[in-house]
Amino acid sequence: MATVKFTAMKDGDRQDYEFLTAHEIDYAARTGERLLDALVHLDEGLSGYKITRLGHSLQAATRAWRDGADTDWIACALLHDIGDIYAPYNHDEYAASILKPFVREQCTWVVESMAISSGSITRIISAATAMLATASPAMPISTIATSFANAGTSRASTRTTTRCRSHSSASSCSKSSPARPTTPP
Numbered sequence: 001m002a003t004v005k006f007t008a009m010k011d012g013d014r015q016d017y018e019f020l021t022a023h024e025i026d027y028a029a030r031t032g033e034r035l036l037d038a039l040v041h042l043d044e045g046l047s048g049y050k051i052t053r054l055g056h057s058l059q060a061a062t063r064a065w066r067d068g069a070d071t072d073w074i075a076c077a078l079l080h081d082i083g084d085i086y087a088p089y090n091h092d093e094y095a096a097s098i099l100k101p102f103v104r105e106q107c108t109w110v111v112e113s114m115a116i117s118s119g120s121i122t123r124i125i126s127a128a129t130a131m132l133a134t135a136s137p138a139m140p141i142s143t144i145a146t147s148f149a150n151a152g153t154s155r156a157s158t159r160t161t162t163r164c165r166s167h168s169s170a171s172s173c174s175k176s177s178p179a180r181p182t183t184p185p
Helices: 014-029 031-041 053-066 071-079 091-099 105-116 121-133 141-150 167-172
Strands: 138-140 162-164
Touching: 031 053, 031 071, 053 071, 071 091, 071 105, 091 105
Parallel strands: none
Antiparallel strands: 138 162
C-alpha cells in the first residue's frame, strides 16, 4: 500500500491507520534532521546584520556550552531563532512550540519570553544556568524571573508557581501552567 484507500478520514480502516501510524512515527523520528536543515536556511534569511541568524544561533549555542549549560539550554540557544523562517513576527513563540516536546518547560519559557527581553538569549541562559546549578529540584518561577531580570530582561513579569527542573522529577512537581510574561506597560 503506497497510500491509504480512503479520501475521508471516517472511511479509513485498521489497515489504513496502521499504515499511517508507521509513516507518522518515521516522520517524527526525523524531526531533528529537519530542524538542522532549517538552521541552514537561517543563513539565507534576514540580512543587514553583521552576522547571519545561523551564525548568531551557533554563537548562542557555543556560549551556552562554554558556560556549562545542559543539553536543554544548548538546544534552545541553538534553535531559539528557528521561527524566523516562517513566523518573523512571533518567532519566539514558534520556536518554543517546536522545542516544547523535547526540553524542559523552563527552557521553552525563556525562548518564548525572549521577545520582551532587552538582553540577549545567551545572557539569559547563562544567568539561568548559574542559578539552576545551585537550585533545589523544585523552585519558584519567581526565582527564574529574578535571574531573568538580572540578565537584562526586567520587563518580564511572572506569577509564582513551582516548576519542574527535569522530566525525571515531573511526577513530584506541580502541574500548574507555566508563568507567562505580560506585556510591558
